[in-house]
Amino acid sequence: MKKTPPKQRYSPAPPPVISQLVTPPVTSQLVTLPATSPVTSQLAALPVTSQLAVLPVTSQLATLPVTSQLVTLRDWLVFAEDVYERAGLALGQIATSAHDEALYLLLRTLGWPLDSDASALERRIEPAQRIKLREVLRRRVVERVPAAYITREAFLGGNRYYVDERVLIPRSYFLELIPGRLDLWLPDGGKKVRRVADVCTGSGCLAIELAHHFPKARVDAIDLSPDALEVAKINVRAHNLTRRVNLYRSDVFDALPPPGAEAKAKAGMGAAETGMAGTGTAGAGAVVGTEAENGKYDMILSNPPYEPSKICDKLPEEFQKEPRLALDGGKDGLDIIRKLLAQARERIAPHGIVVIEAGGLRRAMERTFGGLGLHWLRTKDGSDCVCLAQAKRLQAARF
Numbered sequence: 001m002k003k004t005p006p007k008q009r010y011s012p013a014p015p016p017v018i019s020q021l022v023t024p025p026v027t028s029q030l031v032t033l034p035a036t037s038p039v040t041s042q043l044a045a046l047p048v049t050s051q052l053a054v055l056p057v058t059s060q061l062a063t064l065p066v067t068s069q070l071v072t073l074r075d076w077l078v079f080a081e082d083v084y085e086r087a088g089l090a091l092g093q094i095a096t097s098a099h100d101e102a103l104y105l106l107l108r109t110l111g112w113p114l115d116s117d118a119s120a121l122e123r124r125i126e127p128a129q130r131i132k133l134r135e136v137l138r139r140r141v142v143e144r145v146p147a148a149y150i151t152r153e154a155f156l157g158g159n160r161y162y163v164d165e166r167v168l169i170p171r172s173y174f175l176e177l178i179p180g181r182l183d184l185w186l187p188d189g190g191k192k193v194r195r196v197a198d199v200c201t202g203s204g205c206l207a208i209e210l211a212h213h214f215p216k217a218r219v220d221a222i223d224l225s226p227d228a229l230e231v232a233k234i235n236v237r238a239h240n241l242t243r244r245v246n247l248y249r250s251d252v253f254d255a256l257p258p259p260g261a262e263a264k265a266k267a268g269m270g271a272a273e274t275g276m277a278g279t280g281t282a283g284a285g286a287v288v289g290t291e292a293e294n295g296k297y298d299m300i301l302s303n304p305p306y307e308p309s310k311i312c313d314k315l316p317e318e319f320q321k322e323p324r325l326a327l328d329g330g331k332d333g334l335d336i337i338r339k340l341l342a343q344a345r346e347r348i349a350p351h352g353i354v355v356i357e358a359g360g361l362r363r364a365m366e367r368t369f370g371g372l373g374l375h376w377l378r379t380k381d382g383s384d385c386v387c388l389a390q391a392k393r394l395q396a397a398r399f
């Protein structure tokens with residue numbers, strides 16, 4: 001049945017796409033569209049593509065002529081949405097709907113503003129632009145390259161981050177927790193936070209969000225992957241935070257100086273080996289307060305790899321394009337979390353908190369770390385998969 005394309009779903013301002021790009025789904029909650037879905041009515045409304053509708057999606061792209069009758073951005077959007085659906089592309093890395101992701105990708109490829117008003121949909125696509133759009137869709141649909149790796153960017157809240165294949169695409173639940181929700185657990189509503197660790201920093205996005213939220217804090221951003229740290233370095237520089245965000249290459253806290261080493265060094269007792277990746281200068285004037293000087297953290301935060309290995313093996317192709325090291329938490333998913341909690345004991349200040357995103361591991365965490373009195377923080381989507389442990393319980397507990 002032939003229907004007209006749907007009416008505008010492209011709302012003009014505030015920025016229509018970006019505001020929807022950063023819902024934080026986790027890999028265990030992927031929104032995967034069905035692999036075989038009927039040809040949509042929109043596609044049938046397009047003269048050229050309707051003739052291609054019976055072909056598998058990859059051959060559609062291969063045969064789509066440059067001079068196709070996809071005339072306007074709207075035509076391309078409708079086409080792209082349909083191709084997304086029929087190819088069963090996995091979503092959830094930068095957007096949870098094909099519409100949002102495809103529109104973002106098209107606008108970025110054209111170099112048009114993401115907050116273009118709705119009239120952009122009626123703009124004609126020139127032949128040279130068609131070639132670019134076609135190539136981008138080919139990479140996304142046929143090669144299954146995640147959109148963020150094509151555009152080399154991802155958004156977390158209002159902040160833009162450089163990303164590429166060396167890092168997980170930012171989509172953490174911490175986006176909704178860092179701006180205010182963790183402060184309640186800290187003395188003076190977080191005003192005295194001077195020292196924070198972001199363990200498993202990847203692109204550095206959470207370390208940077210933390211540095212923005214706690215303007216007097218120094219943030220130690222830790223990752224095992226030198227590749228990821230290279231990306232983090234780009235982001236730390238772009239956000240002008242090299243004085244406050246220090247990058248360390250380390251397996252959790254293994255390579256960091258022991259707590260107190262810095263104070264001793266300052267007091268002339270010898271410098272500690274730091275293993276720093278070298279974007280910042282540790283203790284660059286922002287660190288004050290006894291606990292901070294002792295190298296203890298007010299907060300240790302982490303979005304670690306937490307998928308059980310078997311789940312990683314079965315992830316959709318797009319997610320397998322992300323570094324395995326960023327996703328794979330070992331047999332039960334808890335490898336890094338176990339180590340982190342054990343090492344956090346001696347690094348957290350007595351008033352401090354440890355906050356960990358744990359995906360689908362809530363039950364396993366309760367079973368394994370029952371004595372910690374974990375608090376599960378509420379998240380908008382109801383998954384409540386970020387837990388918080390207070391220093392005193394952590395230090396007293398056996399696990």
Ligand SMILES: C[S@@+](CC[C@H](N)C(=O)[O-])C[C@H]1O[C@@H](n2cnc3c(N)ncnc32)[C@H](O)[C@@H]1O
Nearest residue numbers: 170172200201202223224225251252303304326
């Ligand atoms: C889920 S990603 C999180 C990245 C970033 N924090 C975010 O939220 O987008 C996990 C990161 O942990 C790092 N990682 C894996 N094992 C690690 C370990 N043993 N010690 C430190 N970092 C590790 C990976 O390289 C990856 O960058």
